[in-house]
Amino acid sequence: MRALVVVGLLGVLALAFVVTAIIRDTQGKAGTAEGCPEGWPLADVTLHEPKDVKINVFNTTEEPGRAGSVADDFRNRKFQVKKVGNDPKEIDDVAVLRYGPKGVGSAHLLQAYFLNNAVPGYDEKRTDDVVDVVLGNGFQQLATTTEVNQSLGDIGAPRAPKGSCPSPVAK
Structure with a gap:
């Protein structure tokens, strides 16, 4: 039973880590015009x-x-x-x-x-x-x-x- 609790807790932590990484991703707009300096073609x-x-x-x-x-x-x-x-x-x-x-x-x-x-x-x-x-x-x-x-x-x-x-x- 303890093993299931530990595995469940690790799963929740992993999910929280992935969601945080996606939300705070600073490269999400890489390769698009949104990150382009003004005036660049x-x-x-x-x-x-x-x-x-x-x-x-x-x-x-x-x-x-x-x-x-x-x-x-x-x-x-x-x-x-x-x-x-x-x-x-x-x-x-x-x-x-x-x-x-x-x-x-x-x-x-x-x-x-x-x-x-x-x-x-x-x-x-x-x-x-x-x-x-x-x-x-x-x-x-x-x-x-x-x-x-x-x-x-x-x-x-x-x-x-x-x-x-x-x-x-x-x-």
Whole structure:
């Protein structure tokens, strides 16, 4: 009988401890806009499907028509290609992804198509949800579907860039 009383008392104490911990939790709003400093942009960290991603494709290499062929590859993969053209500044990297807070999740997906070798070009002042894909001299080809899936597994979930907060509502 004494053992049941002790076990019951321990159960009540454990329940009280758990309730107190939940009520006093200071991290309950972590990852939401409520804990965000005033003036910081809200970053859309939703990993979008290709059909929901809007991109512009620009070429900086000396190979004419490269942006058009890569844009066609992206269209075949169901991306929404808005603009295709040349960028005057030549880059030696594989690619540069230029985006704002609304394009964080989209840029994260695109990063996988470059096997995480694209240089992020986050601009907190940019207001649209379009990602500029700027092809550089190091670009060879887009990753296959299998490679994209493996790359997404390697790089994990999208995170809000420094100086921004994750958006509480996925759009």
